[in-house]
Amino acid sequence: MASHIMENISKLPELRRKIITTFVLIFVYRIGVHIPTPGIDTAALASFFKSQSGTLFAMFDMFSGGAFERLSVFALGIMPYITASIIFQLLTVAIPHLEQLSKEGERGRKKITQYTRYATVILSLFQGFGIAVGLESMVAPGGAPIVVAPGLGFKILAALTLASGTAFIMWLGEQITERGIGNGISLIIFAGIVARMPAAVSNTFKMVSAGEIGVFSLILIAVIIVGVIAAIVFMEQAQRRIPVQYAKRVVGRKVYGGINTHLPLKINTSGVIPAIFASSLLMFPATLANFAPGLKDYLSFLHPGSLFYNVFYVAFICFFCFFYTAVIFKPNEIAENMKRNGGFIPGIRPGVKTAEYIDKVLTRITVGGALYISAVCVLPTILATQLHAPFYFGGTALLIVVGVSIDTMAQLESHMISRNYEGFLKKGSTRVKGRY
Structure with a gap:
């Protein structure tokens, strides 16, 4: 599909313009990653982050594409927007006003946005204010303070700078979605992760040269990476298709319905959200221990790579898979819409029984999706401990990279198909006019 798309991009000026716009906006984002926040000793900050592997700082830095490590103007990345989006999705269930807005179509969605x-x-x-307060109390391993001139002025300046950076990233993401190709927010996270992968590959070869990783281990890592990518591609496209039939209806002289179709249920309905939430919860104790050294002994069992860490990680992933799927997927609404339009599942009564059947099927496939995400996310820990491989070769990073790639390529293909149909209709209309 990729080669077919690349061959036809040059034939569609509109598509080419969208792709160029997307690359330019992502390039603007990557420039902002290297602009530091005023009042920070960047050398001391870099030294501090080298000692923070395996904590919440490392995860934030991964999603910000290295901006958090430099404390650039984009240090907060797009995570506040994702957090706000998830909060409003949860509030939609609890607050009637938001639930009503979500059912009002485009107008309601704009209001929630x-x-x-x-x-x-x-x-x-x-x-931003919390990070500024924390930075004032931090020192590099050598004893150098990270903040050059601490005080209320620095806190306010840092909070405004970081909030402005996040607002600008949010605007960039919306512009990519509107004027470019793909989902802008996802592509920004994708760009941040991909930008750091060359450094991970370089570090791996340095470890091979130094004898820390053997040649056989390197080959094994490559095989595992290919296998994980193949598994992600397969599972992200996997569906459970429930057959649906629509009864025939006669309205005037026209007959509607009589169609056999299906209801596609993705195996991984919740996407990468469960992995992000589970990582955040488990990284928090390790990060807290850095500010309270007395807790290190009590929280050592939750260190990444330990047995207890992996057990809790899988448990949290499974919980959030079911929780988030229940939030975004409504079997009752789907069953009601099917009943209203004369649709039914063969052998299942419309209405409540249909909703119960859909919920039962969704629960079963969510078990498979949760186990799949757990296996992919635990893999980096095994690689890191057994083969000394970089974190980027698996886990949440690969889930995001492969998932966004699949979605973007699908949008490119969809755009070309729509353009081909437009060309076909234009040709058809020309022929009709010629006949008359």
């Missing part, structure tokens, strides 16, 4: 933007700015200000 507006609320999400406001919440993102507020979260960014709080997080």
Whole structure:
């Protein structure tokens, strides 16, 4: 599919313009990653981050594409926007007003998006101020302070700078979605992860040269990476198709319905959200121990790579898979819409029984999806401990990279198909006009 798309891009000026726009906006984002926040000793900060592997800082740095490690203007990345989006998705279930807005179509979605933007700015200000307070109390391993001139002025400046950076990234993501190709927010996270992979590959070869990783281990790592990517591609496209039939209806002289179709249920309905939430919860104790050294002995059993860490990680992933799927997928609404339009599942009564059947099938396939995400996310820990491989070769990073790649390529293919249909219709209309 990729080679077919690349061959036809040059034939579609509109598609080529969208792709160029996407690359330019992502390039602007990558430039901002290297602009530091005022008042920070970058050398001391880099030294501090080298000692923070396996904590929440490392995970934030991965999703920000290295911006958090430099404490650039984009240090908070797009995570506040994702957090705000998830909060409003959860509130939609609990607050009737938001639930009503979600059912009002495009107008309601725009209103919820507006609320999400406001919440993102507020979260960014709080997080930026909290980071500024934390940085003032941090020192590099050599004893050098990270903040050059601590005080209220630095806290306010840092909070405003980081919140402005997040707002700008949010705007970039919306522009990519509107004027480019693919989902802008996902592509920004994708770009941040991919930008750091060359360094991970380089470090791996340095470890091979130094004798820390054997040649056989390197080959084994490559085989595992290919296998994980293949498994992700297969599982992300896997579906459970429930057959649906629509009864015939006669309206005037026209007959509607009588169609046999299916209801596609993805094996991994929740996407990469469970892995992100589970990582955040488990990384928090390790990060807290850095600010309270007395807790290190008590929290050592949750260190990444330990047995207890992996057990809790899998448990949290499974919990969030079911929880998030229940939030975003509504069997009752689907069953009601099917009944309203004369649709039914063969052998199942419309209405409540259909909702129960869909929920039962969804629960079963979510078990498979949760086990799949757990296996992919635990793999980096095994690689890191057994083969000394970099973190980027698996886990959440590969889930995001492969998933976004699949979605983007699908949008490119869909765009070309729609353009081909437009060309066909234009040709058809020309022929009709010629006949008359």
